[in-house]
Amino acid sequence: MTKNPAKKEQFVKLVLVAFALSSLLFLFLIFIFILFEGLPLFHKVGLKNIIVGSKWAPTKGFFGIYPMIVSSFLVTFGALVIGAPMGLSCAIYLSEYSGKKMKMFLKPALELLAGIPSVVYGFLGVIYIVPLIRNYIGGSGFSLLATSIILGIMILPTIISISFDSLMSVPKTYREGSFAMGATKWQTIYKVVIPAARSGILASFILGMGRAIGETMAVIMIAGNALRIPTSILDPLRTLTGNIALELAYATGDHRLGLFSTGVVLLVIIMILNYVANFGIKRKM
Amino acid sequence: MRINPRFTNKFVQLGLNFQAFFTVGILVIIVAIICFKGFPYVNFEFIFAYPEDMGRLGGIFPSIAGTILLALLSILLATPLGVGTAIFLTEYTKESVFTKIIRFGVESLAGIPSILYGLFGFIFFVIKLKMGWSLLAGVLTITIMILPTIIRTSEEAIKAVPRNLRIVSYSLSATKWETVTKVVLPSAIPGILTGIMLSVGRAVGETAAVIFTMGSSLRLPTSLMDSGRTMAVHFYILAREGISMEKAYGTALVLVVSILLINVVAYYLMNKAISKYS
Amino acid sequence: MVRRFGIIAVAIATLLISCSGKPADRTKKDKHTITIAGSTSVMPFTEKLAEHFMIDNRKFVIDVQGGGSTAGIQACLNNTVSIGMSSRELKEEEKMLNTIIICYDGITIVVNPKNPLKALTLQQASKIFSGEITNWDQLGWINRKIDAVTREEGSGTRGSFEELVMKGNEIDDGIMVQDSNGSVKEVVATDPYAIGYISLGLADQRVRPLTINGVIPSIRSIKAGRYKIVRPFIYVTNGELDADGRKFVNFVLSKDGQNILKKEGLVGFYD
Numbered sequence: 059m060t061k062n063p064a065k066k067e068q069f070v071k072l073v074l075v076a077f078a079l080s081s082l083l084f085l086f087l088i089f090i091f092i093l094f095e096g097l098p099l100f101h102k103v104g105l106k107n108i109i110v111g112s113k114w115a116p117t118k119g120f121f122g123i124y125p126m127i128v129s130s131f132l133v134t135f136g137a138l139v140i141g142a143p144m145g146l147s148c149a150i151y152l153s154e155y156s157g158k159k160m161k162m163f164l165k166p167a168l169e170l171l172a173g174i175p176s177v178v179y180g181f182l183g184v185i186y187i188v189p190l191i192r193n194y195i196g197g198s199g200f201s202l203l204a205t206s207i208i209l210g211i212m213i214l215p216t217i218i219s220i221s222f223d224s225l226m227s228v229p230k231t232y233r234e235g236s237f238a239m240g241a242t243k244w245q246t247i248y249k250v251v252i253p254a255a256r257s258g259i260l261a262s263f264i265l266g267m268g269r270a271i272g273e274t275m276a277v278i279m280i281a282g283n284a285l286r287i288p289t290s291i292l293d294p295l296r297t298l299t300g301n302i303a304l305e306l307a308y309a310t311g312d313h314r315l316g317l318f319s320t321g322v323v324l325l326v327i328i329m330i331l332n333y334v335a336n337f338g339i340k341r342k343m
Numbered sequence: 344m345r346i347n348p349r350f351t352n353k354f355v356q357l358g359l360n361f362q363a364f365f366t367v368g369i370l371v372i373i374v375a376i377i378c379f380k381g382f383p384y385v386n387f388e389f390i391f392a393y394p395e396d397m398g399r400l401g402g403i404f405p406s407i408a409g410t411i412l413l414a415l416l417s418i419l420l421a422t423p424l425g426v427g428t429a430i431f432l433t434e435y436t437k438e439s440v441f442t443k444i445i446r447f448g449v450e451s452l453a454g455i456p457s458i459l460y461g462l463f464g465f466i467f468f469v470i471k472l473k474m475g476w477s478l479l480a481g482v483l484t485i486t487i488m489i490l491p492t493i494i495r496t497s498e499e500a501i502k503a504v505p506r507n508l509r510i511v512s513y514s515l516s517a518t519k520w521e522t523v524t525k526v527v528l529p530s531a532i533p534g535i536l537t538g539i540m541l542s543v544g545r546a547v548g549e550t551a552a553v554i555f556t557m558g559s560s561l562r563l564p565t566s567l568m569d570s571g572r573t574m575a576v577h578f579y580i581l582a583r584e585g586i587s588m589e590k591a592y593g594t595a596l597v598l599v600v601s602i603l604l605i606n607v608v609a610y611y612l613m614n615k616a617i618s619k620y621s
Numbered sequence: 622m623v624r625r626f627g628i629i630a631v632a633i634a635t636l637l638i639s640c641s642g643k644p645a646d647r648t649k650k651d652k653h654t655i656t657i658a659g660s661t662s663v664m665p666f667t668e669k670l671a672e673h674f675m676i677d678n679r680k681f682v683i684d685v686q687g688g689g690s691t692a693g694i695q696a697c698l699n700n701t702v703s704i705g706m707s708s709r710e711l712k713e714e715e716k717m718l719n720t721i722i723i724c725y726d727g728i729t730i731v732v733n734p735k736n737p738l739k740a741l742t743l744q745q746a747s748k749i750f751s752g753e754i755t756n757w758d759q760l761g762w763i764n765r766k767i768d769a770v771t772r773e774e775g776s777g778t779r780g781s782f783e784e785l786v787m788k789g790n791e792i793d794d795g796i797m798v799q800d801s802n803g804s805v806k807e808v809v810a811t812d813p814y815a816i817g818y819i820s821l822g823l824a825d826q827r828v829r830p831l832t833i834n835g836v837i838p839s840i841r842s843i844k845a846g847r848y849k850i851v852r853p854f855i856y857v858t859n860g861e862l863d864a865d866g867r868k869f870v871n872f873v874l875s876k877d878g879q880n881i882l883k884k885e886g887l888v889g890f891y892d
Contacts, residue, residue: 063518066520067518067520074430077427078431080428082444082448084452084487085451087463088459088460088487092463092466113794114774114794115774116775117774117775125794144365144366147363148363148366150359151359151362151363167370168366168367169606171366173603174599175547175578175598176548176551178377179373181578181591182376184811192812192814197768198797198808198812200808214366218366242348242352243352244352269456272459274456282798283799284795284796285794285798286795293795299458303551305774305775305800306461307661308689308691308774308775308776309692317462321459321462324456324459325459331454336450397669476686560685561668562682562684583807585806585810585827586803
């Protein structure tokens, strides 16, 4: 190369800065375009009528998504009730109890759960969990309960891997100190390790929530998608994501804008959750 | 009454043991169901034949080809962008407000659910840029979606390269870029490949973002502007519309097995990367 | 190491070019492409017609997409597709498009084969979906909640159902929603207590059509004008179709094409 190396360095740096800025550009574009399509309707119909309106009939001029906001939080809460204890206990087992060999096998195996596509989860939910609920518990089976179970399983990898990392980052000396005081292993974990890793564990739950609230395909397959707020765990329900995916293909005009408004609300919720998880709760890496 | 702490200890250990294997059991059960139900329908013809009668008969070749095209093209676009960003963040700058903003952007992108990528791709690429439902729109949307994964894993991989390797290179009067391309990147390749493989897995398994950007036309996309159907979308349509449970299970088997293989390769590479410097 | 990475990159690139570039060049010469999009109710039948059409016309590629009646009409207005498919009549503002009725389709109300119910009146059907009748014992079966399934807002099938069955009553919010004929059918086929409505052409032995006001939904009863829940399947075009599109539409309206539709349970123009 005859080129001036200093010039080349300059050029390389410029290109790399451009690459790094591309992520920001994409984020910006996503925000702009979803807001651009979604906000006009807030202006036209009124924020209140969308956020707390309880009737969704976009072809007739009703754009209330309150039931879907509530439903999204209900399934997310349900998923957490199922996924959080399971995930946390797996993480504790992995970090505190399992041997090195076991860890080498278990951790990737658990993370493979994250690789299984959400449509497969949804499909298995429809084939196995929905009939089980219909036959033994009641209702049509397409329900809050079924959705919570499937989402609970789907958020396991998120909860396990982040909780595991934060448990592992608790210094060995903490544990040794506790053992020296005569505490049993469980007392040590319960009283020393978990409190020390608290913020990371909390972050894993919140990121799990983010995953659950954003899940779409599995949810529209098993949630039943009814427009009313469920009154029992056996009632069907429709989430924000489900609303978008069910109707986007058919929608035009204000109806489509309504779906983008749904997207705006979802985006805001997700951004808050991510912000809280990543920055509000300092993550030790 | 106080329960003996030693008893609690034993009890908890047993419970946690059970819990961990129960969770792995879920994975085993899912894979087993898909394998047993799908195995009878997967054969040479199923993989290489074209579907007939909306997928009720024949094979799934166009959807396999569509999946490979989508994943490869997205990776081809996202890898330079992602690795470049990671190099910039680790080698070319110090921690500052600027890097913080970029990291915030990457974290935020990572947290956005796929349906919102679908919504964005649909309005921006499909409608505003008039690409229609096309391979191109799908590829661009997926590229943005997998970018954070590649950036984060590449950054980890590059950070893990020992400092003294760089110092040696600089002391031989190599420029920064020479050091990066000849010393740092080669050492970081297993880690970077892990990120790439994980992203391929994500692209292959994605449905929500693909169905609204690439469409669901059941034929082989022969140009970037053609619509196509990935395996995940094909499986979704077969299963949800009840077109054919047999073909659905068969497609699920091919889909799940390829994703698991991709992930296993990724973890193998990751272990290789970790063991290299520890 | 870097070189190896380079080789991999070159290999991938070659693969891509061979995958995406070549076929496009080859087929560009004398490829006739017809793009069709729209109603998911019409799509399966169009796909079938296209499969048959392409057997005799090997140089044609017909690209059939779903998306829904409204999306199909819009796409046709924007000239993104040459033919739009609709399962509902056009609205006022869409009337500038040319319409070609390709056949008629009955909407049938279906239950699970385990359900002993055989007949409904139009009024009962309307009451089930408006949430007035919620239990099967109100229809003379067991005491069990009715799991009614409807289509999503914007669907052509739902539009026709609202017009022909609900007649101004609103579909209740507590009712389950699925986004295609196929998925409604899947729910009804697997849940013994479900009831839903689907395109007559898609009803098979896994679900049981109910008689409405004593009339069995069938091609014959529709032709005789006795079964009333019927809507047209329409192709829409923006202005005159090009020669390629016309060739396909002519095939659809020919005796061969209509026979294919008839075999699928739709009501065509020949006997």
